[in-house]
Amino acid sequence: MKKYLSLILAALMVLALLTGCANTPAESADPEPSSTATIAEPPESAEPVEPAEPVEIVIWHENNETIAGTIQEQLSDIPGVTVKLERKEQMSDALKMVGNDPEAAPDMYLFAHDKIGVYAAMGILAPITEFVSADAFADIMPMAVDATTYKGEQYSIPIYFETLLFMYNKALMDAPPATTDELLELMKSGTTADSYVFVEQHSTSYNSAPWIQGFGGYILNSDAAPGLGTQEFQDALAYHKQFIQYQPSDGEYNTVTTLFTEGKAASTIGGPWLVPDLNAAGLDLGISAMPTLPNGEPLKPFSGVQGIQVLKHAAADKPDAVKAVLEGLLRPEVGIALANIANSAPVNLKAYDDPDVAANEMIMVMRDIAANVVPMPNIPEMDVMWTVTDNLLAAVNKNGEDIKTTCEAAQAEALEQIAAMQ
Amino acid sequence: MLKRRLAPWLYSTPLFIIIVAVILFPIAYTLYISFTNMNVYHWFEFETIGLENYKKALLMLDSGFLPAVLRTILWTAVNIVLQVIIAFFLALGLNSPGLKARTFYKTMLMFPWAMPAYVSILLWRMGMFNTEFGFLNKLLEMLGFSGINYLSNSTNAFISCVVVNLWQALPFMLIMMDSALQSIDKSYYESALLDGAGFWKRHLNLTLPAIRPIMAAPILMTTFLTFKQFDIVYLLTMQRGGVTGANINTVLTYVYDKAFITNNYGYSSAASILVFVLIIILSSLSRSTLKQEGV
Incomplete structure (x- = not known):
């Protein structure tokens, strides 16, 4: 008896294990091959017919629900199409795994532009110029169009952009410094054991980029050539290092944000995503243009353009619905709603004509800064550059290693890593 | 007769299926991928390229690998030695006659084991080692000393990682040590006491030989876990956006930093197989040592 009982239990255990491999009804293939034809062409028969089921377009995102909800709301009036934004954790990894599987992948996804090259090279993205003409981008910031173009093809409808801003606490700093030299003087005279004039994540690629790019340097150019060994890059590091000695040595996100939020640092460079928490903390927040470097150029941060990209299978299976959604996303109302509800800076220039958007201090500063931002490279090679550059910056800024030697070693390492990608 | 011979296989089948699905298949698939050019540029349509990835992975074993x-x-050595010594004395303390609230102490000592590793590592990083708000620097400041950057210098970072690993791994060693100590017949100690053996003599000549065969397996297991430790070193010193400047790469973090960030799965798989072979060799050496010891 015991023998049979243990056999049954063992069989049940294996069954339970294998059940996880089965498709859930939600994941199973759409029984309708495509209902787009039904939408595009009314039936010829005079017989009354049931109205066609709306085509569902699923858009994955890893964003906050306010932004996703606003986009979904803005796309709710497209006839014959139901747009559903679904949050997906670890979305970029999930897309790599299932991007070409119509049963598991979404139809589109909302993400920053910097992964476009990776997904396009993998072959899961469809160029959107199949659906929207180049003229439709006339009102979009040129920076955003460049950011979302890979190998001459447009792969995204850009919606809003993010970049770093100079933020200051008006209670601790009367006016923002116009130049970085002025900022350095303030740091020298005002930094004490428990309060700082300026704090930043000084040793990460993203946050050091404004200094490097302001000096005319680059981390990776459009030809996939690393620039860690260039003179401009080394000059930027040497100049930037002067500021680091008056900041917390770890330069971590949590440390920097906490110091600024708690009023222990008078200014910082941070992203717009910090603003809601800073306002909630009751900080008298000022946002200004970036200070200029001794060469007369402002700090030039990276920009991340958030947009909607279309997966190949959806472009092939639901072309009409995809086209309708993309056209809907190009309307300035989407950017206006996101600016007013989620404080996001639209890339559609027409959105800035809206009086509420024009009255938003942070968004207007971002519009002005947009002329001097550098879109993050969207080529696949950038994936290895973040780590190599972070290691280089930490070695120089935190461990005091020689700039020239470390930069040259990092350049060699970057070339080696890029070669290893092939 | 046939039924009798087949029965054990039948009973073992579910377990075999699980082992094949969970352990063997991933290893076999990794081995297969290591012979292909699966990377960003050949993500879905990859093909076999022979030993090319292995040539590349062996080149990675450059001056930084040794x-x-x-x-x-x-x-591994520092962690194991410290774990065994600390666990031994803690277990002795927990087994001392007349100790009150023994269960409470044991529960408290088990606590780090119950916490998810990721959470506890990040808590250590922010709560203890942070230069501005960390408990350790606050304590130093209160005592009139200046703060220390625990993670930017390689020596400091190595010590900090050892401390966190001890905190996480000690409970397991302690449980094993405690069980081993409890298995020793108390009458031996009574005889030793009558013969006039002191504390060190009793434990060196009685306790250690008695627990040695019991502790060999847990120590071996912990040695491998420590050897392939990744998360403590990575999260404390190398996490994206939080690189500290210390270079305390272990074999696994080194391979990750060199191969896995390239999105070249063929190359990364070849690197993984090389590390796998290295661990298998070490495992075989340890097993033969244990056999010689009669464990």
């Missing part, structure tokens, strides 16, 4: 191997051996 220090990483030596550091991993040092890391």
Whole structure:
């Protein structure tokens, strides 16, 4: 008896294990091959017919629900199409795994532009110029169009952009410094054991980029050539290092944000995503243009353009619905709603004509800064550059290693890593 | 007769299926991928390219790899020695006659084991080692000393990682040590006391030989876990956006930093297989040592 009982239990255990491999009804293939034809062409028969089921377009995102909800709301009036934004954790990894599987992948996804090259090279993205003409981008910031173009093809409808801003606490700093030299003087005279004039994540690629790019340097150019060994890059590091000695040595996100939020640092460079928490903390927040470097150029941060990209299978299976959604996303109302509800800076220039958007201090500063931002490279090679550059910056800024030697070693390492990608 | 011979296989089948699905298949698939050019540029349509990835992975074993191997051996040795010694004395304390609230102490000592590793590592990083708000620097400031950057210098970072690993791994060693101590017949100690043996003599000549065969397996297991430790070193010193400047790469973090960030799965798989072979060799050596010891 015991023998049979243990056999049954063992069989049940294996069954339970294998059940996880089965498709859930939600994941199973759409029984309708495509209902787009039904939408595009009314039936010829005079017989009354049931109205066609709306085509569902699923858009994955890893964003906050306010932004996703606003986009979904803005796309709710497209006839014959139901747009559903679904949050997906670890979305970029999930897309790599299932991007070409119509049963598991979404139809589109909302993400920053910097992964476009990776997904396009993998072959899961469809160029959107199949659906929207180049003229439709006339009102979009040129920076955003460049950011979302890979190998001459447009792969995204850009919606809003993010970049770093100079933020200051008006209670601790009367006016923002116009130049970085002025900022350095303030740091020298005002930094004490428990309060700082300026704090930043000084040793990460993203946050050091404004200094490097302001000096005319680059981390990776459009030809996939690393620039860690260039003179401009080394000059930027040497100049930037002067500021680091008056900041917390770890330069971590949590440390920097906490110091600024708690009023222990008078200014910082941070992203717009910090603003809601800073306002909630009751900080008298000022946002200004970036200070200029001794060469007369402002700090030039990276920009991340958030947009909607279309997966190949959806472009092939639901072309009409995809086209309708993309056209809907190009309307300035989407950017206006996101600016007013989620404080996001639209890339559609027409959105800035809206009086509420024009009255938003942070968004207007971002519009002005947009002329001097550098879109993050969207080529696949950038994936290895973040780590190599972070290691280089930490070695120089935190461990005091020689700039020239470390930069040259990092350049060699970057070339080696890029070669290893092939 | 046939039924009798088949029965054990039948009973073992579910377990075999699980082992094949969970352990063997991933290894076999990784081995297969290591012979292909699966990377960003050939993500879905990859093809076999022979030993190319292995040639590339062996080139990765450059001047940085040997220090990483030596550091991993040092890391493993330091951690195991400290764990065994501390666990031994803690277990002795927990087994001392007349100790009150023994269960409470044991529960408290088990606590780090119950916490998810990721959470506890990040808590250590922010709560203890942070230069501005960390408990350790606050304590130093209260005592009139200046703060220390625990993670930017390689020596400091190595010590900090050892401390966190001890905090996480000690409970397991302690449970094993405690069980081993409890298995020793108390009458031996009574005889030893009558013969006039002191504390060190009793434990060196009685306790250690008695627990040795019991502790060999847990120590071996912990040695491998420590050897392939990744998350503590990575999260404390190398996490994206939080690189500290310390270079305390172990074999695994080194391979990750060199191969896995390239999105080249063929190359990364070849690197993984090489590390796998290295661990298998070490495992075989340890098993033969244990056999010689009669464990």
